[in-house]
Amino acid sequence: MYDIIIVGGGPAGLTAALYARRANKNVLVIEKETFGGQITFSPKVENIPGFISLTGNEFAEKLVEQVLEQGAEVEMTEVLEIKDGDVKTVVTEDGEFEGKAVIIATGAKHRMLGLPDEEKFVGEGISFCAVCDGAFYKDKVVGVVGGGNSALQEALLLSDLAKKVYVIQNLDFLTGEKKLAEQLYAKDNVEVILGAVVDSYIGDSELKGIVIKNEKGEKTELSLDGLFIAIGLIPQNEAFSDVIALDERGYADSNETCTTKSNGIFVAGDCRSKKIRQVTTAAADGAIAALAACDYVDSL
Numbered sequence: 463m464y465d466i467i468i469v470g471g472g473p474a475g476l477t478a479a480l481y482a483r484r485a486n487k488n489v490l491v492i493e494k495e496t497f498g499g500q501i502t503f504s505p506k507v508e509n510i511p512g513f514i515s516l517t518g519n520e521f522a523e524k525l526v527e528q529v530l531e532q533g534a535e536v537e538m539t540e541v542l543e544i545k546d547g548d549v550k551t552v553v554t555e556d557g558e559f560e561g562k563a564v565i566i567a568t569g570a571k572h573r574m575l576g577l578p579d580e581e582k583f584v585g586e587g588i589s590f591c592a593v594c595d596g597a598f599y600k601d602k603v604v605g606v607v608g609g610g611n612s613a614l615q616e617a618l619l620l621s622d623l624a625k626k627v628y629v630i631q632n633l634d635f636l637t638g639e640k641k642l643a644e645q646l647y648a649k650d651n652v653e654v655i656l657g658a659v660v661d662s663y664i665g666d667s668e669l670k671g672i673v674i675k676n677e678k679g680e681k682t683e684l685s686l687d688g689l690f691i692a693i694g695l696i697p698q699n700e701a702f703s704d705v706i707a708l709d710e711r712g713y714a715d716s717n718e719t720c721t722t723k724s725n726g727i728f729v730a731g732d733c734r735s736k737k738i739r740q741v742t743t744a745a746a747d748g749a750i751a752a753l754a755a756c757d758y759v760d761s762l
Contacts, residue, residue, distance in 0.1 A: 467561035472499025474731025475567035476525040477748030483532035485756045494540035498522020563726045563755040568698035570732040587669025592616040602687035613692035614638040720751040
């Protein structure tokens with residue numbers, strides 16, 4: 463019987479484990495893929511307080527080391543469902559675990575294009591966050607895939623840094639806000655390519671460019687230093703829809719208190735409905751959810 467079981471080993475989940483252990487709760491962290499979450503794809507991170515620069519992997523390793531040093535237990539397996547009750551039962555591929563409280567910190571995955579070699583180029587030319595990685599492309603040539611608000615905001619930010627920005631949209635119009643589109647079209651170093659898709663990637667170990675294909679099937683090569691994919695996120699909450707409310711996009715419908723409709727079940731990080739998704743806001747959620755979970759356990 464654990465005091466708190468944390469589902470997800472990214473910055474939110476690991477921060478929650480740290481706070482819970484410092485409150486002397488026995489803690490289990492369950493992660494299905496890679497401890498550290500999406501941050502591990504970043505080859506260089508410069509916006510985490512206390513670190514001038516480090517890789518996402520280095521940051522993840524420091525987090526895991528810190529949590530293990532505090533005495534948290536970890537399991538590598540996938541959580542299939544959570545059974546609510548006075549005792550929470552977390553069902554995984556490798557068995558069941560019981561806890562008094564559960565924190566869901568499963569994050570969200572960036573939606574990919576599904577092209578060959580795509581995973582290989584993530585962190586080696588393919589990025590998802592201009593706030594995180596845009597500075598690395600100062601005076602370089604980049605592409606942005608997408609036409610919604612997120613893509614337009616990414617492109618606008620990059621236009622102030624990069625020498626040239628291509629925006630590739632599969633539709634014949636940009637779907638983002640008119641004001642954002644107007645700002646983008648007013649930029650001299652931005653070229654919007656409508657009615658085209660990315661057909662393939664160019665490069666060996668690092669991305670060197672892309673091949674785009676228009677509606678007529680005609681292909682064109684673009685030489686790029688980097689490509690930002692901004693076609694949406696996929697929250698990892700589907701397995702928990704019976705114990706937490708989800709919004710129309712599949713995010714946990716919870717506010718800054720990180721509570722859910724089920725007593726003793728909390729959410730933290732990118733899987734939660736929120737405006738800003740950064741490593742620092744995920745860590746903040748982890749602390750809030752952990753302290754709320756500790757209070758809940760103490761009240762039993």
